[in-house]
Amino acid sequence: MTPTPRRLIVGISGASGIVYGLRLLEILRSVEIETHVVVSNAAKVTLALETDRKLADLQALADVWYQTNDIGAAISSGSFRTEGMIVCPCSMRTLAEIANGITGSLLPRAADVVLKERRRLVLVARETPLHLGHIRNMAAVTEMGAIVYPPVPAMYARPASIDEMIDHTVGRVLDLFGIDAGVVRRWREAPDEPGGEPNGV
Numbered sequence: 001m002t003p004t005p006r007r008l009i010v011g012i013s014g015a016s017g018i019v020y021g022l023r024l025l026e027i028l029r030s031v032e033i034e035t036h037v038v039v040s041n042a043a044k045v046t047l048a049l050e051t052d053r054k055l056a057d058l059q060a061l062a063d064v065w066y067q068t069n070d071i072g073a074a075i076s077s078g079s080f081r082t083e084g085m086i087v088c089p090c091s092m093r094t095l096a097e098i099a100n101g102i103t104g105s106l107l108p109r110a111a112d113v114v115l116k117e118r119r120r121l122v123l124v125a126r127e128t129p130l131h132l133g134h135i136r137n138m139a140a141v142t143e144m145g146a147i148v149y150p151p152v153p154a155m156y157a158r159p160a161s162i163d164e165m166i167d168h169t170v171g172r173v174l175d176l177f178g179i180d181a182g183v184v185r186r187w188r189e190a191p192d193e194p195g196g197e198p199n200g201v
């Protein structure tokens, strides 16, 4: 079999925090992972409302860009090899679609394919507070093999800026794929990491 490039699908849906998706793509570019990117229509709205970036800026970060209605795209087939998919951020609507196998557009279809092929799927699910339907959908995708990773800031890392908080979250998501881009301040791995010198306390 031909060797596959390190390749990840990135889905960006319309939850708050599109900056996480943007940063994820920047980091994946820096570590030379090939990205296949699909963005929901609602994410185009959050991009405009939450950032000063244009759609073209987002497209420029993708190695391969797909239209959300391109249901015949490479990533809609399990025979197209990838290491998995990150939905970042993941809205409750997209979560619900994935939890219920509703594959009417390319983003949930690609996620469905990743699940059926038993590849890694990480959902950076963002909403608060949660109702029982959200929690049930999170339980359903977890039972199907996905990982729900809410973008909760890690205060133990003592972030000095929002950028550091974002990097920590994105870096920990990438840990789940065995990708270390050097953006995580790891607890007590070194004296200058958070937690400081192990002091026996």
Ligand SMILES: Cc1cc2nc3c(=O)[nH]c(=O)nc-3n(C[C@H](O)[C@H](O)[C@H](O)COP(=O)(O)O)c2cc1C
Residues within 6 Å of the ligand: 012, 013, 014, 015, 016, 040, 041, 042, 043, 045, 046, 049, 090, 091, 092, 093, 094, 095, 126, 127, 128
């Ligand atoms: C500025 C903004 C912030 C939003 N934040 C969230 C959110 O944090 N979580 C969520 O589930 N939906 C959020 N929404 C609503 C979703 O965009 C909406 O439910 C949309 O239909 C999701 O579609 P998609 O899953 O196809 O992207 C937000 C919408 C806007 C405009």
